[in-house]
Amino acid sequence: MSTRRGFLLGAAAGAAGAAAGATGARLLGEDEDGIRAGATAAERRFLETAGAAAEFSDVGRLGTHRIVWSLTTTQPLVALTFDDGPTPEYTPRILDALAAVGATATFNVTGYNAVQHADLLRQVVAAGHELGNHTWTHEDLSRLTPARTREQIVRCAEEVEQLVERRFTSFRPPRGELTGSALQICAELGYEVRLWSCTRGPGDSGDPREVARYVGSTPLAGDVVGLHDGIGRGTFAPRAAFAINLSARREVEVRALPEALARLGERGLSVVSVDRVQAAGS
Template sequence: MTKDQVPPRLLTRRRALLAGAAAVTAAGTAGVFAKVAGDTDKPVRTAAPAAGAQARPALKPSSYRLQPLTGYGPPRVAPRRTLIRREPLLSVSGRGRTMVLTFDDGPDPRYTPHILDTLREYDVRAMFFVCGEMAAANGDLLARMADEGHVVGNHTWSHPLLTRLSTRRIREEMERTSDVIEDTYGERPVWFRAPYGAWNRTAFRLGAELGMDPLAWTVDTLDWTAPGTRTIVDRVGNGAAPGVVVLSHDAGGDRSQSVRALRAYLPQLLDSGYFVTVPERHYA
């Protein structure tokens, strides 16, 4: 029997099979696009199989078919581990004339907003080592720090002398502050600074357990002594150098001199070619 002599009923059945397969394929494709392009995670109901005989059984999903291509998604890396240090970091590394400005003891609604205004005016990022009790009372300022790209570090809850505290008390001071920072800033801190610069082995160990590196400073403005705006400006200018970390305060007393000094020395640093930024973490 030749091709032209095939009975019409066979052509009709073949067409039905092809039409059925095409309908199943189209339904499956529609289901996939609905799942990917939809705005919700509601499961998509699978379309009922089209009428007609199946050419072969439907393939079952396999682990291979469900694996994403290796070129997509973040690479798999080993968990990062924070080193337990024996002394705090005093400076930072960076390209060119890089410096870091840090402010302790805040946030304080009387002075911190003015410091943030100056940093925003010159498009500069800084670090704020906050006390938990101050952060809990001024969450809006931590939220602003996050919005404007500043780094928030842990400066304990109540600014105690850590070398006189038990291990339990030190952990409580650090952990409670990290919790508040996470709630208001949006991320847990990865830097901590001991009040008064008083470090011990327990503080280093607990800080590392909480995922934080200890950062001290290179230039101390001693602004907490209220030496005068001009003196603070001179101390920053005379101590400026690549990798320097400057210590100032935005709380803990009258910090109006610190506010005025920042407005004077920040543009001077930038005009001198310094790049004022925040440090990067280095993991083991």
């Protein structure tokens, strides 16, 4: 029996045009299971897109919300951000390096780590740094249903805000992988979505001096630098090869930070959190 959802799925495959060819017409009227079973990999991507669109067909008026890569400012300010923490391996050393030069930063925390290391989280807040929502367990949002995406974002907010009595105002998606459902949820929560305009540098350098030179010389006023104080999904499989590799990269970043901060200062740039660049205005 034909259903509205089956029609939408079939229509999406038909809209693929050259990619799906005549298959789109064949799919019209079939049930969803039959559609998915007979679809090619390319067709399945269209079907999944249609399914997501159907689930969000009743979106209300959510207004206009920003996605930020960098900021417009005439002030000599650079924003540093640290993702995936807090962790005892990296966060205390980062806090010490920032305090040594009177800098602030934005810490985009994963809720699981924040709860596990609540004292560290409170130290971040007490030192005057900004917090951002970075999901509960650093899942790949592109692989999650809208419901699971909501759980990742909302649970992080509920757990962390209860610990520090401070509301998030921003969200950074893990690995920068932003989906339509995540955008909608952020709009509902009033979050600004923040990405980045500068990283630790190209390649996979294991030399802290090289990373320090890049981070210290590349950003311009208004840039948002993306760094880390945790290892993302590696938190849950610390002995896995990818987690060991991430740990090595994070160690290089942390060791590079004092010199990078010094180089930024020599260029006349002050290091602050994203919200402080915004507050300074243009």
